[in-house]
Amino acid sequence: MTPIASAPDFTLSGQRALVTGSSQGIGLALAVALGRAGAQVVLNGRNITKLEAAVVALQEAGIDAHASVFDVQDEASINTAIAALGTTLGPIDILVNNAGMQLRRSLEQIESHEWRQVIDLNLTSAFLVSKAVVPGMIERQRGKIINTCSLMSDLGRATTGPYTASKGGLKMLTKAMCVDWARHNIQINGIGPGYFRTEMTQALVDDAEFSGWLAKRTPAGRWGEVEELGGLAVFLASPAANFINGQVIFVDGGLSAAL
Template identity: 60%
Template sequence: MSTTLFDLSGKLALLTGSSRGIGKHLARGMAEAGATVIINGMNPATVASTVAEFESAGLKAIGKPFDVTDSDSINTAVAEIEANTGPIDILVNNAGIQRRTPLLECDDATWEEVMNTNLASVFRVSRAVAKNMVERKQGKIINTCSIQSELGRPTIAPYAASKGGVKMLTKNMCAEWAPHNVQVNGLGPGYFATELTAALVDDAEFSGWLCKRTPAGRWGDVKELIGAAIFLAAPASNFVNGHILYVDGGMSAVV
């Protein structure tokens, strides 16, 4: 049946930055598709709360707080997961931050914080997980890109540069790991209404501009990212590699 193409039953999925926000929605969607999901975040209490919420809904979830910017923390966590829970079949690099500042006022610390969290973490976590995937000749990696992987806006240069980097890192991971049956793709959200964008959603001027700029004429609902993520994690995408799937209501398609 065609439904088996989107079945994640028996799969183990690690999602960074999944204790809240977009990552939490993606984790829940994958768990509902049958996967056991590993919830990650920096705050152990938030991770534990998310795991409890999933378990109360009958979903399979395990908590694993670790710092995605620290190689030692990453390597230890991945080794523990593989030894105690099982092989990681799916990795979603979702952890990220936004720091809004005019470029001329952006200090080194802010630039480096954004690059370390949004870009370097994708390299570090993928390196740790993909080593085992390559040896097993099987794996799925999804890197959270952004509409800002393609488009710039004032005050978000560090973020846009980091997400542009994630796009190209995704393509290079594909170039090296596709021969080992590891599919690496990017998920590129447009503008979605979340707790992190609440101020922009409530800004009538910005929301008006956004709705006019987006062919769909509205903000995205985070649940509308789940299907794309499951597709990239499932057998349905076995011959899709190095692709960035934008879920943006058509924003990147128009001038």
């Protein structure tokens, strides 16, 4: 007789999660979801006022939340912060590389320093923070890394060239991390949001023509809400996803499924 399998384990109790770029928007929503699933969460950003306000809001909601102010583009700052967290809170079990930015101009209008700025924040930072965190995961032979990719990891749209290039690179970095680190029982996956209401997309949300186009283009017929990303983050961070590795899962209301 085939044994009856136990129920999937989605709990994150006893786990420590660091979410970069999490004082607002998608990053904050992911931190909330991980915290509600039982993880101790560390919010990251460079604006200490916004970051501390976000931490207080999470704590008032009953989530064990802390702040870590460091620049995800500065390797020395990253290494110092990760070492300090290890001393004060303990090792990072779950890393969410979420920090990012967008520039909306045609490629011929992008200056070289702007290109590097987007690539450094959206792509290189994920490499640098992971590089600082992963030695501890390798030593413990367990860990979860979640990269906030994008629908534009696969698809392009006019005026999003640097962002599209960075998110396409992040998709492939996710796969490269899997190839190097899966043997250490570390799972590395990506979340690929479609169009979500955030501070970064507010100008598009307010553009009636664009929002109308999006509603027609997306089978779900609407913008996504950041809270709708939390379930996937909890799943990928949990033991239930222990054999999922190197994947980018899109959350886009069906946009990538339709012509």
